[in-house]
Amino acid sequence: MPLIQPDYERYPQERPMVDFDSLVYTLLTAGFTDNADWPDVHVLNEVDVDVDAWASFSNVVLFHSNAPTxxxxxxxxxVWDCDIDIIVATNDADRSFGLAQEVYQQIMQWPRYGRTDYGRVIRIVGNPGFGKSAGGKQATGKKVKQYSASSFTVRAEDSLRVG
Incomplete structure (x- = not known):
């Protein structure tokens, strides 16, 4: 049976969730498009590739979106909240920290980016500070250096509200 035409005024709980995977991917990708300081950054969602292989010849930003509430x-x-985890990986310790710093600054600016097709970030709840990580879920090589930020919350409006 197909969906009944939604009546958001009467049944607001039927509003669509924010697609945080697409929202975060769009914002991270936008931050590295035509970025002269970071021309070779690859934004990936989850661990669906060999991070070591990517990080051995380029810079990687890997993120995971948890279930929104x-x-x-x-x-x-x-308005929805979603916890996000991010890992940055490179083959150089100094570049790895620099990339983590760049990602941190971009994240803190997301509320100023405005609307996307997937919603709009209103606020970053908490501080997505990055620290060195050993990559507990990934097998990391000796040459790959990682920094991670775990479970910071992104608050966003759904696409109906911003549309």
């Missing part, structure tokens, strides 16, 4: 009990606001 409503920011308030009021569904009609269309």
């Amino acid at each position: 409503m920011a308030t009990g009021n569904h009609s606001t269309g």
